[in-house]
Amino acid sequence: MRQARVSFVDALGMSEYTEKPWQLVRSEQGPSLILFQTRFDWVANPRTGRSLKAIVLEAPDWVNVVAVTPEGKVVVVHQYRFGTGQTTIEIPAGIVEKGETPQQAAIRELKEETGYTTTRWKYLGWVESNPAFLNNHCHQWLAQAVVKTQAAEPDANEDIAVSEFSLAEVRQAIADERIRNSLALLALSHVFDLRGDSEREQFSGEK
Amino acid sequence: MRQARVSFVDALGMSEYTEKPWQLVRSEQGPSLILFQTRFDWVANPRTGRSLKAIVLEAPDWVNVVAVTPEGKVVVVHQYRFGTGQTTIEIPAGIVEKGETPQQAAIRELKEETGYTTTRWKYLGWVESNPAFLNNHCHQWLAQAVVKTQAAEPDANEDIAVSEFSLAEVRQAIADERIRNSLALLALSHVFDLRGDSEREQFSGEK
Numbered sequence: 001m002r003q004a005r006v007s008f009v010d011a012l013g014m015s016e017y018t019e020k021p022w023q024l025v026r027s028e029q030g031p032s033l034i035l036f037q038t039r040f041d042w043v044a045n046p047r048t049g050r051s052l053k054a055i056v057l058e059a060p061d062w063v064n065v066v067a068v069t070p071e072g073k074v075v076v077v078h079q080y081r082f083g084t085g086q087t088t089i090e091i092p093a094g095i096v097e098k099g100e101t102p103q104q105a106a107i108r109e110l111k112e113e114t115g116y117t118t119t120r121w122k123y124l125g126w127v128e129s130n131p132a133f134l135n136n137h138c139h140q141w142l143a144q145a146v147v148k149t150q151a152a153e154p155d156a157n158e159d160i161a162v163s164e165f166s167l168a169e170v171r172q173a174i175a176d177e178r179i180r181n182s183l184a185l186l187a188l189s190h191v192f193d194l195r196g197d198s199e200r201e202q203f204s205g206e207k
Numbered sequence: 208m209r210q211a212r213v214s215f216v217d218a219l220g221m222s223e224y225t226e227k228p229w230q231l232v233r234s235e236q237g238p239s240l241i242l243f244q245t246r247f248d249w250v251a252n253p254r255t256g257r258s259l260k261a262i263v264l265e266a267p268d269w270v271n272v273v274a275v276t277p278e279g280k281v282v283v284v285h286q287y288r289f290g291t292g293q294t295t296i297e298i299p300a301g302i303v304e305k306g307e308t309p310q311q312a313a314i315r316e317l318k319e320e321t322g323y324t325t326t327r328w329k330y331l332g333w334v335e336s337n338p339a340f341l342n343n344h345c346h347q348w349l350a351q352a353v354v355k356t357q358a359a360e361p362d363a364n365e366d367i368a369v370s371e372f373s374l375a376e377v378r379q380a381i382a383d384e385r386i387r388n389s390l391a392l393l394a395l396s397h398v399f400d401l402r403g404d405s406e407r408e409q410f411s412g413e414k
Contacts, residue, residue, distance in 0.1 A: 017368045021294075022287045031238050033245060034262040035340055041289060047366040054289035054364075055241040080229045081338035082248060082261035087228075088338050124403075127389040129337070131288035131295055133242055138389060142406075157261075159254040161224045182334040182345060182393050189396035191406050196331075199349075199398050 020046035035059060059136040061096040062129060063106045064187040067116055067143040073164035074188070075114055075146060076179075080159060089173050090184040102126075102139035110143055114162045115152040120144040124190045129183070140187040167192055227253035242266060266343040268303040269336060270313045271394040274323055274350040280371035281395070282323050282353060283386075287366060296380050297391040309333075309346035317350055321369045322359040327351040331397045336390070347394040374399055 023044040030038030036057040044051045067075040080087050094109035096102050103121060111117055124140035154160050165173065173179045174194060188194060195203075230251040237245030243264040251258045274282040287294050301316035303309050310328060318324055331347035361367050372380065380386045381401060395401060402410075 018366055019368065020366075022366070024292070030240070033237070034260065036262075038240060041292075043287075043289060045364065045366055047361070048363060050363065052364050053241065055243070056290055080250075081335075082250060083263055083340040083342050084335055084338040085231070085248075085342070086338070088335070090338075124406075126387070127392060128288075128291055128295070128387040129389060131291040131293070131297075131388050133290040135290050135292070137387075154254070156255060156257065157252065157259050159225055159227075159229070159252055161226065180333070180335045180344075181338050182336060183389055185334060186389050186393045186396065189393065190402055192410055193400050193402065193407075195397055195400065199331075200400075203399055 018046040022046060025051050030055070033057075055133055057134050059129070059134055060098075061102060061105075061126075061136050062138040062183070063094060063096060063102055063109055063141060064138060064183050065092040065106050065110045065141050065143050066124070066187050066191045067092060067110055067114070067118070067146040068191070069147070069164055070145050071164075073166055074170055075110075075116055076163055076165050076170075076173075077113055078161040078163070081181075088181055089178045090181045091187060093184065096139070103141065106139070106141040106143070110146070111150070112153045112155070113158070113160055115148050115150045116143075116146040116162075117149045118143050118146040124187065127183075127186065138183050140190060142191055170194075225253040229253060232258050237262070240264075262340055264341050266336070266341055267305075268309060268312075268333075268343050269345040269390070270301060270303055270309055270316060270348060271345060271390050272299040272313050272317045272348050272350055273331070273394050273398045274299060274317055274321070274325070274353040275398070276354070276371055277352050278371075280373055281377055282317075282321050283370055283372050283377075283380075284320055285368040285370070288388075295388055296385045297388045298394060300391065303346070310348065313346070313348040313350070317353070318357070319360045319362070320365070320367055322355050322357045323350075323353040323369075324356045325350050325353040331394065334390075334393065345390050347397060349398055377401075 025042040028040045030040050036059050039056040041054045041056055042051045076089050078089055092110045092113045096105040122142040124142050126137040126139045129136050129138045232249040235247045237247050243266050246263040248261045248263055249258045283296050285296055299317045299320045303312040329349040331349050333344040333346045336343050336345045
């Protein structure tokens with residue numbers, strides 16, 4: 001476990017903040033939920049001394065792929081999503097399987113979901129999927145000069161349509177509320193400036 | 208439920224894609240897990256005709272607040288996170304409580320977690336927290352000209368330090384892997400251009 005790196009403590013009235021680590025009192029395995037193994041952790045708040053029960057979803061790491069064609073178009077997938085019960089537009093993504101590196105998972109997911117391949121991969125970094133309750137990371141990849149070289153091979157739980165969007169079409173799909181998956185949007189924002197006009201004008205050039 | 212808007216079907220070999228809706232066969236309530244009420248949905252894949260069991264986490268909506276001071280600094284919170292078991296740097300965020308609007312939740316969370324307030328609020332839009340298994344939305348707000356007007360009032364499950372970061376410090380904290388919460392990063396990316404130098408050079412000016 002990495003060391004907590006809290007070093008900036010507000011001088012304006014945050015004297016209550018303790019800067020002490022939280023102690024794990026005990027852990028208990030919870031139900032298994034298809035995508036997650038659940039765990040309950042009892043942790044002691046250093047500020048109050050009291051323990052509370054927290055839910056942790058243990059999950060394998062995930063990958064997201066921003067795939068760009070030689071013409072500068074983004075490969076997007078149209079996919080039914082079980083959580084929202086709606087069809088969304090996203091980017092290729094999936095789970096890092098056992099024995100895979102994140103890059104191997106990115107290559108495989110792009111190929112399986114879309115049939116596109118490339119040899120030009122760039123790592124955009126990892127993010128915490130949701131540190132409040134998930135213990136995993138999501139790895140973000142940029143795949144450049146991707147070309148459709150084979151038929152897609154969707155999983156049993158997928159029914160996926162693929163298309164290529166220009167950056168203008170990506171922006172329009174965001175404006176139309178068709179691209180709303182937070183992890184897909186975040187990966188795209190690492191490659192393209194997706195801010196609204198007013199933020200671009202107001203906050204550009206700040207340091 | 209909104210209408211699925213899949214209209215771009217790839218002509219290059221995606222003939223297997225059906226463009227039909229998924230049918231909900233049946234639902235069953237699962238265990239309650241502190242932050243979520245779980246539900247199992249059996250849904251029929253229109254491509255294969257076979258049903259599969261999906262996990263849905265029912266959760267209230269969330270809010271994220273990008274709070275900027277009159278000097279252009281971002282208000283960040285240093286907070287222990289139960290999912291990763293680590294202290295991260297994030298932006299003020301929380302749950303929309305029953306009876307609250309997303310904006311009321313944003314105002315309250317900023318005040319409770321940091322003691323900062325303002326009257327200048329701008330909605331940055333909502334995103335799907337994770338449409339694969341969560342049914343909720345995360346609302347993103349920009350709070351401008353925020354000023355520390357009172358002491359923070361942390362919850363029983365919080366021990367929060369507050370500080371102000373310049374955009375350069377935000378970028379450095381991202382580079383140092385101290386800001387990694389996907390929803391916090393996404394909200395920040397709606398206000399600031401957080402791309403790396405190579406992506407900024409390569410993909411700026413594309414349409």
